Amino acid sequence: MRIITQLMQIPGVIAAGEYAYRGDRYSYEGNISSEQARMASILCRANTLSMNMQVELFSSFAPEDCGCKPLQGWIVRGRDMSVCVVGNIFCFCQNTPGLLNDVMTIMRAKVGDIEENPLVYMYAKIGGDVHEKLY
Amino acid sequence: MSLDRLMQVPGALAAFHYTDKGDLVAHQVKEGTELTPQVLDLLAHTCVANLAVATLEARGWEALTGQTGFEPLQGFSLVGLDWSAVVNGNYGVVVRNRDADYEAAFAALAEFKA
Numbered sequence: 303m304r305i306i307t308q309l310m311q312i313p314g315v316i317a318a319g320e321y322a323y324r325g326d327r328y329s330y331e332g333n334i335s336s337e338q339a340r341m342a343s344i345l346c347r348a349n350t351l352s353m354n355m356q357v358e359l360f361s362s363f364a365p366e367d368c369g370c371k372p373l374q375g376w377i378v379r380g381r382d383m384s385v386c387v388v389g390n391i392f393c394f395c396q397n398t399p400g401l402l403n404d405v406m407t408i409m410r411a412k413v414g415d416i417e418e419n420p421l422v423y424m425y426a427k428i429g430g431d432v433h434e435k436l437y
Numbered sequence: 438m439s440l441d442r443l444m445q446v447p448g449a450l451a452a453f454h455y456t457d458k459g460d461l462v463a464h465q466v467k468e469g470t471e472l473t474p475q476v477l478d479l480l481a482h483t484c485v486a487n488l489a490v491a492t493l494e495a496r497g498w499e500a501l502t503g504q505t506g507f508e509p510l511q512g513f514s515l516v517g518l519d520w521s522a523v524v525n526g527n528y529g530v531v532v533r534n535r536d537a538d539y540e541a542a543f544a545a546l547a548e549f550k551a
Contacts, residue, residue: 334502341501349487349491352490353487356486356487357483363479364472368471370519372518374518376514377514377523377539379513380495380511388516406516406539
């Protein structure tokens with residue numbers, strides 16, 4: 303299943319989309335117009351590229367690899383809504399308790415650094431025998 | 438309130454306090470991490486700059502689209518490969534991605550701003 307479709311199945315997610323690092327191509331699902339998705343894609347791409355440069359700069363001051371680069375993404379937490387970006391995926395979600403962590407876990411599992419099954423990762427936060435709880 | 442409170446956030450590797458311009462005022466670092474005061478200082482400058490940009494974008498987005506709920510901003514997070522920096526106001530916390538609880542981090546930072 304596409305990550306955008308997967309994100310949209312989470313209650314509280316308003317819109318999710320994918321943008322190209324180069325060019326102006328994008329796709330999205332959710333409760334925003336095509337023009338808004340286009341603007342969101344441009345905004346997210348510009349911010350991501352800018353932050354990539356910033357991370358490159360300050361990591362060069364670390365004695366060794368400081369663990370920050372390459373950049374995975376960013377979050378802007380608004381009053382009632384948050385914007386999450388990981389890789390070239392963006393997601394607009396409400397600030398419902400628990401939602402931000404779930405969205406970030408799924409996004410990092412799909413395009414970020416979580417290599418194992420995201421369900422295992424999420425259950426691991428609860429503690430105890432994860433394997434027994436899941437299987 | 439002290440940086441000790443931020444160091445209690447799940448996965449916290451460092452906590453820091455900075456001026457409105459992003460200059461590092463105080464910090465705490467968990468032993469064994471590669472985060473130096475210089476990196477934290479630059480990180481704070483980055484976060485201040487990105488919060489300002491995010492405020493501009495949120496304000497513009499609300500005006501252009503009529504959507505509300507973004508302003509005032511409650512914080513910003515930079516998600517790196519191994520860790521994330523979560524900031525709001527003049528405080529920030531660096532959390533290990535593997536143990537990150539972003540909501541807990543934003544909630545802890547909101548206590549400082551209140």
